Amino acid sequence: MRFSQQRETIINIIHSTKIHPTADWIYRKAKKYIPNISLGTVYRNLKQLEQDQLISTIFDGSVARFDSNMERHDHLKCKICGSLTDLTLDYDFKSTVKQKFNFIADEIEMTIIGTCSKHN
Amino acid sequence: MRFSQQRETIINIIHSTKIHPTADWIYRKAKKYIPNISLGTVYRNLKQLEQDQLISTIFDGSVARFDSNMERHDHLKCKICGSLTDLTLDYDFKSTVKQKFNFIADEIEMTIIGTCSKHN
DNA sequence: AAAAATAATAGTAATCATTACTATTTATTT
DNA sequence: AAATAAATAGTAATGATTACTATTATTTTT
Structure with missing residues (x-):
């Protein structure tokens, strides 16, 4: 490049x-x-x-x-203003889905949808 | 209607x-x-x-x-065949984001991306 | 049961985000 | 400095979705 x-x-x-x-x-x-x-x-x-x-x-x-944030993280999406905010939650479902579904997880995308602090 | x-x-x-x-x-x-x-x-x-x-x-x-599945559930997405499979994982982040971010969560979208059982 | 009212449709045109194409420009190598 | 090829600008094409409109079908009223 x-x-x-x-x-x-x-x-x-x-x-x-x-x-x-x-x-x-x-x-x-x-x-x-x-x-x-x-x-x-x-x-x-x-x-x-x-x-x-x-x-x-x-x-x-x-x-x-x-x-540009390449760390593993999740998002909060506000229904009112459309804002998308980074946060990092602690979880590990990779082992769970490997055991239960024989599914090899590479990444997990999680978006929590709701109302952000600006509107309440 | x-x-x-x-x-x-x-x-x-x-x-x-x-x-x-x-x-x-x-x-x-x-x-x-x-x-x-x-x-x-x-x-x-x-x-x-x-x-x-x-x-x-x-x-x-x-x-x-x-x-058509209106129950709360998550998805497994296979990178190889593109299939999208329902599963229900147990978690509750709504209280966490309320406390930490004063964010009122309505729903959580989670998709686990990887390789499904057909390809391993 | 026929007429009136209006929701829903088919078919087509328009929109919006994204990708493809191509001649020209620019960065790198020789 | 010339040669090589990656990157660009500008434009056309694509694909998913939405909008528009005259017509059709369902429901309500008479």
């Missing part, structure tokens, strides 16, 4: 926020630095960064959001 | 399978009974059934799948 100003900018943008931005949000931010950057470039780089395990993709309903 | 043969057929199809079908899969099945049924009709009814809490929607990556 060769250096490019576009990719560098995209990486910086993702690392600068905790909001788990969409491709379009990243694109609009990136345009402030590189006005003629293309949305395709954003998507292509996001896919590449995910393949190289530098970011991960969260599917929030039908749109993809991108996360 | 008034009766319609189309909706009745869609409900029967969803209840007849455990594969968590997509809208398109339901549409192709439904055409065997109602050859000129429209894909829009399938989507409109699926949305309506979800609103009435008769089915639920699972977002599998970027495509929606539909589930």
